[in-house]
Amino acid sequence: DGGITQSPKYLFRKEGQNVTLSCEQNLNHDAMYWYRQDPGQGLRLIYYSQIVNDFQKGDIAEGYSVSREKKESFPLTVTSAQKNPTAFYLCASSTLHRLSSYNSPLHFGNGTRLTVT
């Protein structure tokens, strides 16, 4: 079955360490996204990518970095510069149709809960 796989489900790190969250999709989607979810704030966009080797900052990109070396993979690194990294992180993907890409819904992974102490 096609889908988006995020790993691990739970991740614990010490403050000051960088950590990388994995996101893999086999839906053949061009676009991939990273969102952060905090209680009472909904989902906020960190980074997104429409094609391989290209990505754009979202609304809260500071302290994060991404890469898109393969169409299927879009890992997110939470760096030590991110002041409040403890959160739930969701990866998503969607198709990119030339005429109606914005109609395409996002398909989400199951998320990674990151706790930094």
Place this chain on the structure above:
Amino acid sequence: AQTVTQSQPEMSVQEAETVTLSCTYDTSESNYYLFWYKQPPSRQMILVIRQEAYKQQNATENRFSVNFQKAAKSFSLKISDSQLGDTAMYFCAFRAAQKLVFGQGTRLTINP
């Protein structure tokens, strides 16, 4: 910049009742898309329904329907004959470009 506002942080209804969740948005775009997502306790995001702004007819998916008022920039979700499995966080979302912008969410509890 587009913003999405859900004014009801929490709602609670009895099983089999009808419930309406509110959503308003702000944009200067003329063509865009609106979505409702459901996030149950498993935290999996599930698409419930979507609406294209240029379509006047309100979208319907089984027990779920929307009331789309373009002039008022309102996009409410109605759940009919609510079931215990409808208990979840519900997010309204707006898309006019590659980014999908979410509201803060409404926590809906269906009581037996």
